[in-house]
Amino acid sequence: MQFLRDRLAEDEQAARAAHAPNWSTDGRTGLHYGVEDGWMTDALTTADADHIARHDPARVLREVEAKRQLVDKYAQVADNDIDEPYEYAYGWANGLGRAVRLLALPYTDHPDYQDTWKP
Numbered sequence: 001m002q003f004l005r006d007r008l009a010e011d012e013q014a015a016r017a018a019h020a021p022n023w024s025t026d027g028r029t030g031l032h033y034g035v036e037d038g039w040m041t042d043a044l045t046t047a048d049a050d051h052i053a054r055h056d057p058a059r060v061l062r063e064v065e066a067k068r069q070l071v072d073k074y075a076q077v078a079d080n081d082i083d084e085p086y087e088y089a090y091g092w093a094n095g096l097g098r099a100v101r102l103l104a105l106p107y108t109d110h111p112d113y114q115d116t117w118k119p
Contacts, residue, residue, distance in 0.1 A: 001071055001074070001075055001100065003104065003107075003110075003112055003113065003114075003117075004067075004071055004100060004103060004104050004107075005068070005071060006112075007104070007107045007110065008064050008067055008068055008071070011060055011063075011064050012060075012061060012064045014060075015057035015058075015060035015061050015064070016057070016061070018056075018057040067103055070096070070099060070100065070103065071100055071103070073096060074093070074096035074097060074099070074100045077092040077093045077096055078093050078096075078097065098119055101117050101118070101119045102119055104117050105118070105119075
């Protein structure tokens with residue numbers, strides 16, 4: 001789980017360091033990144049600009065928070081720190097464990113990723 005927490009921290013750091021939090025496109029090839037005269041148009045296709053705007057820093061921060069909550073819930077259940085019958089907690093741990101392994105899939109290119117984590 002620490003591997004995934006570390007990757008989420010890196011994603012958060014990169015999003016917070018980005019130029020501005022809310023990016024959008026002009027419907028053509030420009031990408032606006034939230035500041036006056038903040039347009040980038042060089043070598044961007046419309047699809048590139050739309051993709052970049054869709055994954056702006058604000059969205060990345062929301063995704064990091066959602067993923068952290070899932071990892072935290074898994075840690076709670078895996079540590080058997082819930083007031084539920086054992087069988088119920090075991091089922092939760094299995095399901096959440098699978099979800100956490102799926103969350104780690106985007107980081108398979110990271111040198112610390114372990115192939116045994118693949119679902």
